[in-house]
Amino acid sequence: MSEPNREKKRVAVIGGGISGLATAHRIHELDPNIDILLCESSPRLGGTIQTERRDGFLLEWGADNFITQLPWGLSLCRRIGFEDQLIPTDSAHRQAFVVRRGRLRKIPEGFVIMAPSRIWPVVVTPILSPLGKLRMAWEYFVPAYAEQEDESLASFVIRRFGRETYERLVQPLVGGIYTGDPERLSVQMTMPRFVDMEHQYGSLIRAVWAQAGRKRQQQSKGSSGARYSMFVAPKGGMDTLIDAIAARLPAGSVRLQAPVTSLQSSPEGGWKIRLGGDREESIHVDAVVLALKAMAASQLLASIEPTAAQLLAEIPHASCSIVSLGYRRDQISHRLDGFGFVVPLVENRKILSGSFSSVKYPGRAPEGKVLVRAFVGGACQPELAALPDDQLLAVAQEEFSQLLGIQGEPLLVNIARQNHAMPQYYVGHKQRVQQIDDSLSRLPGLYFAGNAYEGVGIPQCIHSGEQAAERMIQSFQEIAAPAPADVSS
Numbered sequence: 001m002s003e004p005n006r007e008k009k010r011v012a013v014i015g016g017g018i019s020g021l022a023t024a025h026r027i028h029e030l031d032p033n034i035d036i037l038l039c040e041s042s043p044r045l046g047g048t049i050q051t052e053r054r055d056g057f058l059l060e061w062g063a064d065n066f067i068t069q070l071p072w073g074l075s076l077c078r079r080i081g082f083e084d085q086l087i088p089t090d091s092a093h094r095q096a097f098v099v100r101r102g103r104l105r106k107i108p109e110g111f112v113i114m115a116p117s118r119i120w121p122v123v124v125t126p127i128l129s130p131l132g133k134l135r136m137a138w139e140y141f142v143p144a145y146a147e148q149e150d151e152s153l154a155s156f157v158i159r160r161f162g163r164e165t166y167e168r169l170v171q172p173l174v175g176g177i178y179t180g181d182p183e184r185l186s187v188q189m190t191m192p193r194f195v196d197m198e199h200q201y202g203s204l205i206r207a208v209w210a211q212a213g214r215k216r217q218q219q220s221k222g223s224s225g226a227r228y229s230m231f232v233a234p235k236g237g238m239d240t241l242i243d244a245i246a247a248r249l250p251a252g253s254v255r256l257q258a259p260v261t262s263l264q265s266s267p268e269g270g271w272k273i274r275l276g277g278d279r280e281e282s283i284h285v286d287a288v289v290l291a292l293k294a295m296a297a298s299q300l301l302a303s304i305e306p307t308a309a310q311l312l313a314e315i316p317h318a319s320c321s322i323v324s325l326g327y328r329r330d331q332i333s334h335r336l337d338g339f340g341f342v343v344p345l346v347e348n349r350k351i352l353s354g355s356f357s358s359v360k361y362p363g364r365a366p367e368g369k370v371l372v373r374a375f376v377g378g379a380c381q382p383e384l385a386a387l388p389d390d391q392l393l394a395v396a397q398e399e400f401s402q403l404l405g406i407q408g409e410p411l412l413v414n415i416a417r418q419n420h421a422m423p424q425y426y427v428g429h430k431q432r433v434q435q436i437d438d439s440l441s442r443l444p445g446l447y448f449a450g451n452a453y454e455g456v457g458i459p460q461c462i463h464s465g466e467q468a469a470e471r472m473i474q475s476f477q478e479i480a481a482p483a484p485a486d487v488s489s
């Protein structure tokens with residue numbers, strides 16, 4: 001896409017999380033002549049993604065893997081030569097549990113977030129009552145919603161499958177992904193696939209069965225099916241992906257401890273960014289990408305575009321704390337024959353979910369030891385995420401002891417606090433994002449990326465960054481080669 005001999009552009013990417021890195025990488029990939037400045041306020045790249053290695057354990061402070069069904073994460077890994085570093089989840093233990101009356105019960109095989117693709121595992125599961133199972137099966141006959149309006153995830157699931165399936169299975173599964181409250185989360189923004197299934201097939205059960213039938217047909221025709229497990233992780237930890245992207249950026253393009261403290265449109269065109277920190281400085285750039293949390297973006301926009309700033313500030317964010325605990329394997333009586341468990345709110349417990357990190361992926365704990373993580377807080381229990389360290393630790397230990405049968409003290413403890421880190425896409429989020437887009441379209445040369453808009457997962461963050469980069473470069477090209485004047489009149 002680069003054009004020789006044209007004036008060299010200079011652009012700033014503000015924020016060095018996965019969104020900002022993906023943005024900077026895509027800009028460089030499309031036009032290596034562009035001078036990129038990536039400003040990160042903290043002393044390290046990665047944002048909420050952070051990995052720590054201690055006593056032979058590999059601790060993730062936030063994300064520990066990403067989904068492969070959305071293409072953008074894998075595609076970036078391929079393009080930077082990182083694909084061979086990705087490992088699948090351990091196929092021997094691909095199952096998860098849900099807590100029911102204080103015990104871990106297997107989530108019925110084939111149950112994907114809200115729709116069962118297999119009958120027998122649902123028939124025999126002790127998680128649902130006979131009436132609850134009948135009501136779930138009745139989904140086949142529930143007419144599709146005629147309204148096109150958004151609704152909450154809870155309303156969607158209760159309408160289609162009944163309250164029991166919602167409370168005992170879907171709420172904890174969705175709560176685990178979004179650390180959110182499904183009574184307020186928008187179904188359109190968080191689970192659009194299921195809304196499409198309803199519209200297309202009239203029923204989610206019909207949709208998953210039709211899809212399963214197609215898959216079987218493809219397999220019988222010799223197609224090898226999915227090449228990847230549904231989730232993958234970098235063998236050496238999430239920060240190795242961050243380092244690999246950063247290593248592909250031009251030397252000198254990343255500035256750490258460089259918080260952008262203000263942003264102004266420049267009278268001669270482009271933008272003036274002011275860097276705080278040790279070396280205060282004002283820099284002129286042709287275009288800017290804000291790859292920040294919504295609140296940080298709102299602060300920079302307050303004096304430039306107050307409407308967008310206000311809308312951004314109003315996107316709610318949930319906090320959660322992650323307590324990682326290392327044990328000797330013989331301290332835990334549970335078989336740990338899965339990747340972890342989720343906890344329904346109706347169980348009245350103090351953790352959202354538990355992850356068996358060293359079962360999910362190899363290399364997370366030394367031989368003979370295990371690493372487990374408890375997620376505490378989220379939108380429904382914010383007061384628990386904010387507990388002081390000693391109380392958080394006590395909560396995690398007590399819950400794990402009761403649910404997994406743990407004896408004795410942990411060998412390793414780590415508490416990671418992710419404050420206001422998870423944007424909540426409540427009903428109406430789509431319209432809000434549209435309004436933000438509309439008001440920012442009045443500011444040429446300013447672009448957005450991040451998890452606050454169209455997806456919180458790593459692949460979606462990468463996609464948002466890459467789209468911002470592509471739009472920026474397209475606009476440079478349009479400026480360099482203006483459309484021919486309309487001579488028709």
Ligand SMILES: Cc1cc2nc3c(=O)[nH]c(=O)nc-3n(C[C@H](O)[C@H](O)[C@H](O)COP(=O)(O)OP(=O)(O)OC[C@H]3O[C@@H](n4cnc5c(N)ncnc54)[C@H](O)[C@@H]3O)c2cc1C
Pocket residue numbers: 014015016017018019020039040041042045046047048049061062063064065066067258259260261291292293296320322418421422449450451456457458459461
């Ligand atoms: C606990 C937890 C678990 C998760 N697990 C998963 C998972 O397993 N899989 C998955 O796909 N997703 C997961 N996610 C979601 C995903 O990790 C995040 O949505 C994603 O990492 C956000 O990246 P980002 O770059 O948009 O934002 P951030 O990571 O928030 O990065 C923004 C960066 O901007 C910097 N910054 C802020 N203000 C300024 C300023 N003024 N100037 C310069 N820099 C500034 C910050 O320091 C930060 O580094 C998880 C999230 C959390 C919180």
